[in-house]
Amino acid sequence: MKILVVGGAGYIGSHMVKQLAKAGNDVITLDNLSYGYRDAVKYGEFVEGDLGDDSVLDSIFRSGDIDAVMHFAGFIQVGESVIKPAMYYHNNVVNTFTLLDAMLRHDIKNFIFSSTAAIFGEPDYTPIDEKHNKHPINPYGHSKLMIEQVLDDYDTAYGLRSTCLRYFNAAGADPDGELGERHVPETHLIPLILQAASGRREDIKVFGDDYATDDGTCVRDYIHINDLCDAHSLALQKMMKEDKSARYNLGNGKGFSVKQVIDVAKEVSGNDFKVSIEPRRAGDPAVLVADATLAKEELNWQPQFADLKDIVKTAWDWETGFLAKQ
Numbered sequence: 595m596k597i598l599v600v601g602g603a604g605y606i607g608s609h610m611v612k613q614l615a616k617a618g619n620d621v622i623t624l625d626n627l628s629y630g631y632r633d634a635v636k637y638g639e640f641v642e643g644d645l646g647d648d649s650v651l652d653s654i655f656r657s658g659d660i661d662a663v664m665h666f667a668g669f670i671q672v673g674e675s676v677i678k679p680a681m682y683y684h685n686n687v688v689n690t691f692t693l694l695d696a697m698l699r700h701d702i703k704n705f706i707f708s709s710t711a712a713i714f715g716e717p718d719y720t721p722i723d724e725k726h727n728k729h730p731i732n733p734y735g736h737s738k739l740m741i742e743q744v745l746d747d748y749d750t751a752y753g754l755r756s757t758c759l760r761y762f763n764a765a766g767a768d769p770d771g772e773l774g775e776r777h778v779p780e781t782h783l784i785p786l787i788l789q790a791a792s793g794r795r796e797d798i799k800v801f802g803d804d805y806a807t808d809d810g811t812c813v814r815d816y817i818h819i820n821d822l823c824d825a826h827s828l829a830l831q832k833m834m835k836e837d838k839s840a841r842y843n844l845g846n847g848k849g850f851s852v853k854q855v856i857d858v859a860k861e862v863s864g865n866d867f868k869v870s871i872e873p874r875r876a877g878d879p880a881v882l883v884a885d886a887t888l889a890k891e892e893l894n895w896q897p898q899f900a901d902l903k904d905i906v907k908t909a910w911d912w913e914t915g916f917l918a919k920q
């Protein structure tokens with residue numbers, strides 16, 4: 595197939611581009627490099643441009659028969675979305691409208707959307723399945739849920755099929771060592787911990803150790819980046835074969851506490867580092883774990899990196915390789 599990957603120079607997008615290309619697909623990456631890296635696009639064609647630019651989109655869509663679009667170009671920082679909601683609504687909502695309308699102009703009707711567990715807000719129960727109430731508590735979550743709702747309407751009105759994949763916590767790195775996670779600023783737990791293990795950060799801060807969990811720290815569901823990409827590929831194949839839209843929650847289905855992640859990082863790296871206990875952050879639920887049963891049943895998807903140590907090991911290999919190049 596010929597697939598446009600929007601945001602393909604970022605963390606998840608670059609891993610997706612590699613997997614699609616390795617499977618024999620013709621891949622075009624569109625990225626404005628505001629958060630992505632040109633050197634992360636190692637496969638297929640690269641176009642520097644913005645998903646909110648009609649002229650760029652029309653040029654790409656006129657260049658050949660695009661079978662599907664995968665959208666990874668959303669802004670993702672929850673805290674930033676609270677401080678700068680206009681920025682999030684403009685990029686995550688308005689620019690996505692521009693992309694969708696360009697697809698319709700060129701009769702492209704297959705769309706994979708990078709969504710988030712943030713659409714569920716404070717959990718009513720865990721693990722969280724697709725039927726869980728959706729009540730996001732920040733502009734980031736609101737922006738993603740808005741697009742899911744738009745996609746429902748575009749399906750009914752225009753026949754634009756979509757699959758929305760709600761990630762819990764993407765983690766790890768390409769086992770080949772080609773790609774990894776390098777957000778600036780970094781906000782994800784595993785790379786932050788590994789930066790402390792490698793000496794790039796003086797400590798790791800734990801926000802609260804008095805939650806109603808086994809060790810008092812928050813529990814989260816970490817899904818390896820390759821497993822995440824596998825689910826996208828399977829979802830695209832199913833959607834195009836059956837001509838039906840779908841929604842899936844993606845996670846390991848297991849929860850790991852902050853303390854567990856720290857202990858595994860110390861074991862994998864062989865290094866000790868300072869851990870600072872800080873007050874709780876507002877809005878941090880004690881437990882967030884996915885029920886990914888539907889994805890496993892309908893997509894025949896099975897995570898290959900279910901063990902936390904395996905996930906952390908790939909991220910540590912990337913961290914040490916990155917440092918060696920500096």
